[in-house]
Amino acid sequence: MNLTQSFSQECSDCPIRHRAVCARCESDELERLEEIKYYRSFEAGQTVMWSxxxxxxxxxxxxxxxSLTQTMEDGRTQMVGLLLPSDFVGRPGRDGAAYDVVATTDLVMCCFRKKPFEELMNDTPHVAHRLLEMTLDELDAAREWMLVLGRKTAREKIASLLAIIARRDVTLNMQTGNSQVVFDLPLTREAMADYLGLTLETVSRQISALKKDKVILLEGKRHVTVPDMDRLLEEAGDDSDGGMLN
Known part of the structure; x- marks a missing residue:
């Protein structure tokens, strides 16, 4: 079955609608988006676009x-970011892609034809304002991620990444009133090592340590339960109000 057939393609039923670029659109604006949108699916490992x-x-x-990846002149590559559900891909007003974008897992994207989308932005303040908010959030996250990669211990790096994914899962599913978070880890340990600048052995060792200390519970390698988000945030070196994880 095609990946795009597993969910409704109506904007009103979209699982990311409350966080996406169209979050504040009125019905007439959604109708204009419907006219220029289409869905694309990618298998894990498939390139979405090249720099x-x-x-x-x-x-x-x-x-x-x-994943967002940059390749240096000598051929070495560095993963510089992750795109999670509701994140925006591409920059209106720019012709070329700045990074290689590769599907880390099976991926579904809601795409808009670029020129009509740019015209819609000019006519629709809701879309332009929301995209500005998302761009500023992305800038804040990038600055905070510099701290994760540069100053945090291996244990704090792993806890930070788990907390980012857990908090995004909470907001996407609009969960409230429960400190326990359950999610399926979408990254392999190899991908986590690549993104965090750690060895595979270090990632595995630190995940095992977090499990042993009951900061997280694991069922298999991917099904994660966080019994207490505040404790995970403490392990990540972030305060309990969420900081970079909002």
Whole structure:
């Protein structure tokens, strides 16, 4: 079955609607978006776009995760970001892609034809304002991630990444009133090691340590339960109000 057939393609039923670029759109604005949107699915490992490619679309991640990667002149690569559900891909007003974007897991994107989307932005303050908010949030997250990669211990790095994914899962599912969070970890340990600048052995060791200390519970390698988010945030070196994780 095609990945895009597993959920409704109506904007009103979209699982990311409350966080996406169209979050504040009125019904007439949604109708205009419907006219220029289409869905694309990618299998894990498939390239969504290469750095420098001319982009004819922008869009939002509906489900799955993608990585942003930059390649240096000598061929070495560095993962510089993750795209989670509701994150926006592409930059209106720019012709080319700034990074390689690769599907880390099976990925579904809601895409908009680029030129009509740019015209819609000019006519629709709701879309332009929301995109500005998301861009500023992305900038804040990038600055905070510099702290994670540069100053935190291996244990804090793992806890930070788990907390980011857990908090995003909570907001996407609009959960409230429960400090316990349950989610399926969308990244392999190899991908976590690549993103965090750690060895695979260190990632596995630190996850085992967090499990042993009951900061997290694991069922298999991917099904994670966080009994107490405040404790996970403490392990990440962040205060309990969420900081970079909002």
């Amino acid at each position: 420098g490619d001319k982009m004819d679309f922008v869009g939002s991640v509906v489900s799955g995760i993608a």
